[in-house]
Amino acid sequence: MATANRWLKPEVYPLFASVGVAVGICAMQLVRNITTNPEVRVIKERRAAGVLDNFEEGEKYAEHGLRKFLRTRPPQIMPSINKFFSDPN
Structure with missing residues (x-):
């Protein structure tokens, strides 16, 4: 207690x-x-395949939805506050 x-x-x-x-x-x-992850193989049959040169699967894993979304956004945490303090009126 x-x-x-x-x-x-x-x-x-x-x-x-x-x-x-x-x-x-x-x-x-x-x-x-x-x-x-294309490099992690949990199923025994997939582990037996060895090293695969499957670049499309690796590209799909690396370019996930969050990364695609953030690529179009400005690289700022709070753009409105940054704009308020940096742009002269």
Whole structure:
């Protein structure tokens, strides 16, 4: 009971949330690598194939949807604030 009272305080909730988000991102990346990475072969029949020169599959893995979306966006985190402080009126 003393351990629960020590860790379950409102001040600790942001820590739990940030660690939870980090663990979620790691889990998502692990699942993505296991399921879609062309160099990872979990099924025994695919492992027996050896090294494959399948450049189309590698290109599809490297150029995923998030990267395609971000390529068209400006390379700024907060463009409206940057524009407000950098452009003279």
